[in-house]
Amino acid sequence: MTLPLRELTIRTQYDPGERVWARLNTIQGIRRLSVWSLEWGPPRVLQGWADLLSSSLTHLELGRCAGVPATILTSVFMKLPLLQELCLKGAPSAAIPAIIACLPNLIALDTEYLGSGNYRPPLTPLPRLQRLTVQTGSVDIDGPQKLWTWMRILLPHQQTLKSFTLNAFAVHGQITIPRPFIVNLTGRHGKSLQDFAVGVAQLTLETVSYMCSTCPQLATLECSVASPDVVCDSRSYREDKSPVNW
Structure with missing residues (x-):
């Protein structure tokens, strides 16, 4: 019998490839997830995986979001309402308010200030x-x-x-x-x-x-x-x- 996976940390120098990510994206029930990679391969921001983690994920680290459009990041986080702690690196600074507005249960944020930008302020209250x-x-x-x-x-x-x-x-x-x-x-x-x-x-x-x-x-x-x-x-x-x- 395989016990359900509750915590997963992924540290890579080279991207493991679409085949591996497709397999990872089938895992459900994770509560704590950390994804860090270097500059090899595309950023991984849980597209296609967030739906399966919606009812369980409370702690998330995404170590490489540079170049990912704010609209994609927001669409991902809208599916993760249970998040309590978030570490987010490389995301557009001006989009951070809109991103965390999707997370009503968030109590801890670790992020970067990378300069100003033009993004519409969220209408939803921030956590x-x-x-x-x-x-x-x-x-x-x-x-x-x-x-x-x-x-x-x-x-x-x-x-x-x-x-x-x-x-x-x-x-x-x-x-x-x-x-x-x-x-x-x-x-x-x-x-x-x-x-x-x-x-x-x-x-x-x-x-x-x-x-x-x-x-x-x-x-x-x-x-x-x-x-x-x-x-x-x-x-x-x-x-x-x-x-x-x-």
């Missing part, structure tokens, strides 16, 4: 994300200035977000997170936010203090600061990973 992870390229003076507005669009609800992570780098100078973005984030999610990690991105001491005073559940704060005198008065605060920049 109530609890964890948001964003990766992007340079956010210095030459970087994508619409990043902050884009992230705010993904978080329209009140007091749902528990974890925020930004992985970025600067080619020239220091990454500085705009204070209006922090004010908006804490205004909407200050009571629920527990973990805030922005790596080498910089906050001023005033902004760090503001976050600690407006986020009573804040337990982890990871950022760069411009002063060695880092003090946080949040009652729940446990961990500081703030390198000092002079």
